[in-house]
Amino acid sequence: MTESISPSIQDYLKSIYSLSGSGEASTNALALRLGVAPASVTGMLQKLAALRPPLVHYQKHQGVTLTAAGEKAALEVIRHHRLLEAYLVESLGYSWDAVHEEACRLEHVISEDFEQRIAESLGHPERDPHGDPIPSANLSLPHDISSKLGEMRPGQSAVVQRVRSDDPALLRHLGALGLIPGAQVRALEHSPFDDNLTLEIASHGPVVLGPAITLNVFVEVAP
Amino acid sequence: MTESISPSIQDYLKSIYSLSGSGEASTNALALRLGVAPASVTGMLQKLAALRPPLVHYQKHQGVTLTAAGEKAALEVIRHHRLLEAYLVESLGYSWDAVHEEACRLEHVISEDFEQRIAESLGHPERDPHGDPIPSANLSLPHDISSKLGEMRPGQSAVVQRVRSDDPALLRHLGALGLIPGAQVRALEHSPFDDNLTLEIASHGPVVLGPAITLNVFVEVAP
DNA sequence: AAAATAATTTAGCCAAGCCTAAATAACAAT
DNA sequence: ATTGTTATTTAGGCTTGGCTAAATTATTTT
Numbered sequence: 001m002t003e004s005i006s007p008s009i010q011d012y013l014k015s016i017y018s019l020s021g022s023g024e025a026s027t028n029a030l031a032l033r034l035g036v037a038p039a040s041v042t043g044m045l046q047k048l049a050a051l052r053p054p055l056v057h058y059q060k061h062q063g064v065t066l067t068a069a070g071e072k073a074a075l076e077v078i079r080h081h082r083l084l085e086a087y088l089v090e091s092l093g094y095s096w097d098a099v100h101e102e103a104c105r106l107e108h109v110i111s112e113d114f115e116q117r118i119a120e121s122l123g124h125p126e127r128d129p130h131g132d133p134i135p136s137a138n139l140s141l142p143h144d145i146s147s148k149l150g151e152m153r154p155g156q157s158a159v160v161q162r163v164r165s166d167d168p169a170l171l172r173h174l175g176a177l178g179l180i181p182g183a184q185v186r187a188l189e190h191s192p193f194d195d196n197l198t199l200e201i202a203s204h205g206p207v208v209l210g211p212a213i214t215l216n217v218f219v220e221v222a223p
Numbered sequence: 224m225t226e227s228i229s230p231s232i233q234d235y236l237k238s239i240y241s242l243s244g245s246g247e248a249s250t251n252a253l254a255l256r257l258g259v260a261p262a263s264v265t266g267m268l269q270k271l272a273a274l275r276p277p278l279v280h281y282q283k284h285q286g287v288t289l290t291a292a293g294e295k296a297a298l299e300v301i302r303h304h305r306l307l308e309a310y311l312v313e314s315l316g317y318s319w320d321a322v323h324e325e326a327c328r329l330e331h332v333i334s335e336d337f338e339q340r341i342a343e344s345l346g347h348p349e350r351d352p353h354g355d356p357i358p359s360a361n362l363s364l365p366h367d368i369s370s371k372l373g374e375m376r377p378g379q380s381a382v383v384q385r386v387r388s389d390d391p392a393l394l395r396h397l398g399a400l401g402l403i404p405g406a407q408v409r410a411l412e413h414s415p416f417d418d419n420l421t422l423e424i425a426s427h428g429p430v431v432l433g434p435a436i437t438l439n440v441f442v443e444v445a446p
Numbered sequence: 447a448a449a450a451t452a453a454t455t456t457a458g459c460c461a462a463g464c465c466t467a468a469a470t471a472a473c474a475a476t
Numbered sequence: 477a478t479t480g481t482t483a484t485t486t487a488g489g490c491t492t493g494g495c496t497a498a499a500t501t502a503t504t505t506t
Contacts, residue, residue: 008463027484040464042485047462061471061484091314092340105332111325117315231493250454263494265455270492284454284501 005055005073007108012044013055013074014081016066024063072139079135080107080115082128087118089129096129096180097171130171131162131181131218147221150197150214152187158219159184165216178204179217228278228296230331235267236278236297237304239289247286295362302358303330303338305351310341312352319352319403320394353394354385354404354441370444373420373437375410381442382407388439401427402440 005013015033019025027045031038048070049058055070066074084103088094094102119125119137126142127133135141146161160183163174174180178201188206189198195211228236238256242248250268254261271293272281278293289297307326311317317325342348342360349365350356358364369384383406388394397403401424411429412421418434 006462028482036463037465038484039466039486044463046485092337092344094336094340098336102334102337105334106329109328109332111328113317113321114315114325117317121315229492251452259493260495261454262456262496267493269455 009044009048009055010073010077010108012041012048013066013070014077016056016064017071017074017078020063020065024065026063030064075135075139075141077107079137079139080110082132082134083115083118083122083125084110085128085130086122086125086134090122090125091118095172096175097168099129100166100168127162127181129181130164131160132164144218145220146218148215149185149199149209149217149219150195150211152185152190152197152199152214152219152221154187154189157184157186157222159222160217161220162218163216164218170213170216174213174217177201177207179213185219232267232271232278233296233300233331235264235271236289236293237300239279239287240294240297240301243286243288247288249286253287298358298362298364300330302360302362303333305355305357306338306341306345306348307333308351308353309345309348309357313345313348314341318395319398320391322352323389323391350385350404352404353387354383355387367441368443369441371438372408372422372432372440372442373418373434375408375413375420375422375437375442375444377410377412380407380409380445382445383440384443385441386439387441393436393439397436397440400424400430402436408442 011034012030015030016025019029019033027038027041030036030045031041034041045056045058045064048055049064053069054067055073056064056066058064081103084106085096085099088099088102089096116137124136125134133142133144149158149160152158160179160181162181163171163179165171165174179185184202186200187197188200190196195214196208197214198206198208200206234257235253238253239248242252242256250261250264253259253268254264257264268279268281268287271278272287276292277290278296279287279289281287304326307329308319308322311322311325312319339360347359348357356364356367372381372383375381383402383404385404386394386397386402388397402408407425409423410420411423413419418437419431420437421429421431423429
């Protein structure tokens with residue numbers, strides 16, 4: 001029935017899933033994200049499209065998107081990954097900057113039984129430690145209504161929803177600033193040319209943040 | 224320095240370790256245990272012996288044993304495996320017959336950090352759910368002084384130490400009998416020809432057990 | 447000791463996933 | 477429209493860890 005979906009394939013599906021949020025994923029972008037030569041990506045895409053059932057829609061030179069089967073497989077891996085991240089933090093005392101790598105290795109090998117048990121022991125959490133939503137057991141995801149921190153303007157208040165980064169150093173930095181999911185923030189000032197944002201973070205001092213940070217933190221702006 | 228030790232190599236080392244408890248491991252025995260053709264084993268053994276440092280002592284037609292480096296690597300994997308089995312039972316509510324398969328997949332991918340955290344959270348256990356000793360963090364193992372249940376004779380009492388099996392069905396059966404590590408038993412009768420043993424298991428009725436069982440359960444006989 | 451059997455090794459092959467180098471297609475700019 | 481640039485694909489190879497079939501070595505039996 002379903003051809004075995006190798007760890008490598010799972011990684012491709014994950015990457016295609018996140019890159020094709022905005023349209024189609026390009027060969028180059030995938031190669032960059034996967035740390036692999038573009039030619040290798042082409043080869044794999046051809047293979048994924050030739051599987052029965054196909055996991056991707058692929059036509060030469062036109063990027064790639066997931067089929068329904070591909071998306072299902074991707075969401076299964078993403079659920080594993082995010083549940084694991086939550087479990088590592090909640091139950092084993094990992095810090096949020098150390099979980100990504102471990103989850104990346106574990107996500108390919110845990111059983112559905114394991115998945116269910118950690119989900120249960122965590123009380124079926126809806127978000128991982130970075131604020132990313134965890135696909136439910138039937139693989140549905142809530143609609144995302146957050147906007148970028150960098151789009152806030154002076155006077156607006158918001159709650160941090162999600163931090164998009166796997167870089168331990170950046171995550172530690174954000175943690176030290178208190179810029180973590182749930183944090184209350186208020187925009188104080190915006191510099192038009194460098195796009196810096198001066199931000200007041202509840203229970204921490206005000207800070208000036210560049211776009212490298214503000215474009216990767218997502219917030220829900222207060223009404 | 225150390226060439227990367229792939230999951231496949233780890234499996235070979237594990238198998239060589241347990242098979243060479245009694246002397247040297249043969250190509251055929253390894254093939255059988257690993258579920259692989261004998262020719263594949265030969266190929267891998269040649270490779271393991273050619274690594275720098277070599278992981279095995281190997282000479283054509285003469286079986287194989289681990290080098291110091293090979294044994295270290297084997298014990299690391301075994302520590303992972305047994306700690307994981309303990310963790311799955313203690314912290315995630317697995318039954319003892321379901322942990323082997325999961326641990327077999329996880330053992331190759333967990334980090335030293337993960338290992339340390341589960342060891343700590345379990346209070347550095349000395350045995351896994353089947354009674355197998357867990358190598359300590361510095362990879363030492365206690366000397367085993369147990370004997371086979373099948374060697375008990377009427378009148379002797381003992382405590383079950385260890386059950387050697389990965390077969391879920393057998394483990395469930397033993398669990399139902401109460402024949403688990405820690406159980407107190409007394410030999411009532413021994414049939415010389417079929418080697419059956421009639422055993423009284425504390426808090427359970429007496430049962431007659433064949434050698435398929437009694438040779439795979441290890442006990443410490445009371446003085 | 448020779449022959450039969452069993453165990454092991456060699457030889458040659460395959461699939462998965464990666465690589466580099468060369469060819470081609472798409473896109474942008476004059 | 478032609479040229480240059482960039483993105484992508486093709487072609488050919490490599491490594492890992494398997495496989496089968498045939499050859500060889502070891503062991504047992506007669």
